[in-house]
Amino acid sequence: MDPYIIHTNSPEETMAFAEKLATYLKPGNVLTLEGDLGAGKTTFTKGLAKGLKIKRTVNSPTFTIVKEYEGIYPLYHIDAYRLENSEEDIGFEDYFAGDGVTVVEWATYISDFLPDTLLNVSITYESENARKIQLMPQGTFFEAICKELIK
Numbered sequence: 001m002d003p004y005i006i007h008t009n010s011p012e013e014t015m016a017f018a019e020k021l022a023t024y025l026k027p028g029n030v031l032t033l034e035g036d037l038g039a040g041k042t043t044f045t046k047g048l049a050k051g052l053k054i055k056r057t058v059n060s061p062t063f064t065i066v067k068e069y070e071g072i073y074p075l076y077h078i079d080a081y082r083l084e085n086s087e088e089d090i091g092f093e094d095y096f097a098g099d100g101v102t103v104v105e106w107a108t109y110i111s112d113f114l115p116d117t118l119l120n121v122s123i124t125y126e127s128e129n130a131r132k133i134q135l136m137p138q139g140t141f142f143e144a145i146c147k148e149l150i151k
């Protein structure tokens with residue numbers, strides 16, 4: 001299936017797009033985020049947080065595997081980078097099937113634990129202020145959201 005693609009020309013535009021996406025999300029939803037360092041993964045997550053009315057500042061989760069933020073419902077920000085080759089299950093199911101939205105960076109390292117239904121978001125650097133955002137929905141729920149967001 002072809003991905004849904006949008007282009008943004010500033011960090012604010014990326015945040016605004018993620019903020020709008022957040023309004024369609026429901027507790028138990030899982031998003032996987034891909035992109036090189038500086039692509040805009042944290043910027044995107046800040047936008048999601050804004051959409052969930054989270055007041056605290058969202059940072060890269062590098063030194064903790066899971067960061068939790070309270071909003072309309074919780075946002076769980078997981079960075080699986082340090083779980084490479086560990087096959088460790090830190091209780092992912094509780095997050096994925098839980099009461100909040102989960103965003104996973106380096107999701108390939110925990111692919112065995114991921115649900116079948118999720119939204120993969122891949123951000124690519126194009127130029128200093130331009131990014132390509134590709135949405136690859138798995139499942140009809142996210143497919144419908146993508147159609148709604150990108151017409």
Ligand SMILES: Nc1ncnc2c1ncn2[C@@H]1O[C@H](COP(=O)(O)OP(=O)(O)O)[C@@H](O)[C@H]1O
Binds near residue numbers: 009040041044128131
């Ligand atoms: N269109 C854009 N979308 C997102 N970030 C952008 C954009 N243009 C410039 N930037 C800048 O790129 C950087 C992205 O950093 P960050 O979100 O921390 O990336 P990552 O978490 O993927 O390493 C920020 O400094 C941000 O201001």
Ligand SMILES: [Mg+2]
Binds near residue numbers: 041059060061
């Ligand atoms: Mg980051």
